[in-house]
Amino acid sequence: MTDVRSAATPGWVPLVTTVTLVQAVLALMTRTLPLLGMPLTEASGMPPEAVGQLSSATSFGSMLFFLWGPALLSFLPSLRQLQLGCALASVALVFCATGRWEGMLLAAFVIGLGYGPSTPAGSDLLMKVTPRHRRATIFSIKQAGVPLGGLAAGLLLPAIVVATDSLTATLVTAALLALGSALALGLMKGPVDVAPPLRAPITLGGLLTAPVRLIALLLRSPQLRLITAAGFCLGIAQGIVMGYFPVFLSDHAGWSLAAAGAGFALLQGLGVAGRVMMGWLSDRIGDTAKALSMLCFLSAGTMMLLATIGPGSPAPWVFALAALAGITVVSWNGVFLTGLAEAAPEGRVGEITAAGTFVLFSGYVICPLLIQGVIAATDGYAAGLILSGLAPGLAGLALTIGARRRRR
Template sequence: MSDPIISPWRGLMILLALAHIVGTVGYISVMAMAPLIRVDLNLNATQVGSFMSAFYVALAISALPAGLWVDRIGVGRGLALSMGFMAMGALGFAIADGYLTAVLATFVMGVGYGLVNPATAKGVLDGFGPKERATAMGVKQMGVPIGGLLAAGVGAGTSYYSWRDAMIGAAVFTGLVGVAWWLRRGPKSEVISVGPMLLWTNFYADLRAILANANMRAVNFAGFNFNMSQQSISTYLTLFLRDVAGASQPVASLCLGGAQVASAVGRVLWALISDRRNSGRRKGVLILAMALGTGGCFLSITVGPGWSLPFLLALASLSGVTILAYAPMLHTICAEVVEPRLAGSAIGSNLLATSIGGTIGPLIFGVLIDWTGGYSVSWLMTGLVIFFGVFALAIGLREDQDSKSLS
């Protein structure tokens, strides 16, 4: 047990979670206020979807080098830099006068968020003992749904302020967290003395080992599919509820908030079931969760103006507790199917796969809306994409102890 006086569960954990919270508030606020932004900037559905895609293009570009960069400059400096990029992106979006400046701003936010996962993960590894790390990883990732819930509140309150004012507020909030991390930056990592050529050589050697691992190929394919679907839902949920169910902006934002609350519950629920009820085996639990999410996508096809708030909220919450909650379980699997020394590279490769999925998913979802004039085909596609990810895990992932050396 850590000394309560210097316990990392206090200052360190709060700052780690805040990094995820502010990172999520920025881009999810854009999606929560999408109906208003679409009108103000005269956008179509595909352009709205490209905001999330731009965010994930930037995340994909920065995913692999981000871990190396954090190793060289340390956790505090890495997160201060991350917050700086995200604050600039949020401020840029607030003053955007058209589509191009808005999509560039979301790209900048994505570059900043690319540093968050490797830096916070390193913060957990450095600050918590072996018996606390798994719990700490789950707790700090609770910042993602908390940030989503705050973003939903931002969207619901736009009758009192403009969406531009909301993004300025997000920029200020993010900047303050960046200052806090800069004050806590401490000494640079010892890895700073290692030459860049050696760093890149070691990095690519680890990457080759990851790509040769059959389990990681299955996990990365599933991650690509799951995040493709997750970001489509995050991007279009409020638009879907307004366009198809006839919900008001506050009601649509309330449902988005419900999805984020359910996501927070799901991130803990599936982990507890896996650890305490399934002897630490993850595969079956994750398959169950995502299979339920597939059913929710197919059920969304039936939504119409007659659906009441409780049913809409329940449907959004189903997506939240399943599709929006998969990441901690998938990251745990990544770390457990490789040698311990490759855990960071495994998570980095999975972030690259999920980022690519998150980039193209909202674009395809939006194109199908514009092409068909409705959401049914988009929901059908999303459900099938999740199904193929579940199938890949079912046939391609082995959880036995020997799997860490399989190729």
């Protein structure tokens, strides 16, 4: 792989900007249904905590893409994979028009499929042009598109609901943003629009064994195994915060939809700065595993603090914790992807990042469903938040022990 060291590489800045904005739009789509969880669950006759099912369905759709998407779409340039993802996510919200919970689950699942290309395709594009000494920073800038999309969702979508008193208008707005992005990507041409050479013809047998081959790639490397396990544990806490925070503020703390959206927007906004900051810090540290270990401990501590929020909590305290969660719980994804990309075999960055993200998203699928049970059993959110914080704490210990063993 060519080691590009000049920030003046042709197409470097526009490509990073494009990939980041696409990441933001797709992230907005994944946040739309959880953010509108209260009115959606009310409209379909479901309890508020059922919003976790929407988060799980979205993550499950992405997981299926990570397993088979890279193989199935290997003939497409990475840029076209991103375009396809935006178009698919846009169409998904049509399924919400029925007002039935089954349609909303289907919409969430299809949005997850559309979000899928953002990680392998985006990582492949960035790895080709990013200077080696700035990779964690640039990958974190790209991943900052996720909280940026969440910030936009938190500010825009509740405001549309209040202004129009229409869920349909809000869902159509989100769909048009994704469709417009797909059309804009269609205008991009040049070197980034070149299809990769096929290593082998796509066959049914190859598709069926693709998941096995992806996971095998991860298991071959101790470093990849450790980074992937840490990402899974960090993802448990992040998945709960992303899936439940707006409903948590409305249902548990008694906030209005607009106020909960503002708290979620603050969390996402600080997540943008947090991801860039943590990527820069990881580059300064020069050790991805050490940076991830620090982020694990910060994430665990923040989840414990979030459990202190209750109906009588002062708004400044809640907003302060939302900001802290943005900086800690939301900030590690770029560092995680950098670690995967750097440890990947030559020419396998897209596959490795897809495989690692598949493991990460398995936590996004399973944990919201488990935490829904905890919330129902305890009649509150505190126990679920505390349990979710234990996982990154344990991962931080494992990374620290692993680093000490490598130094011996």
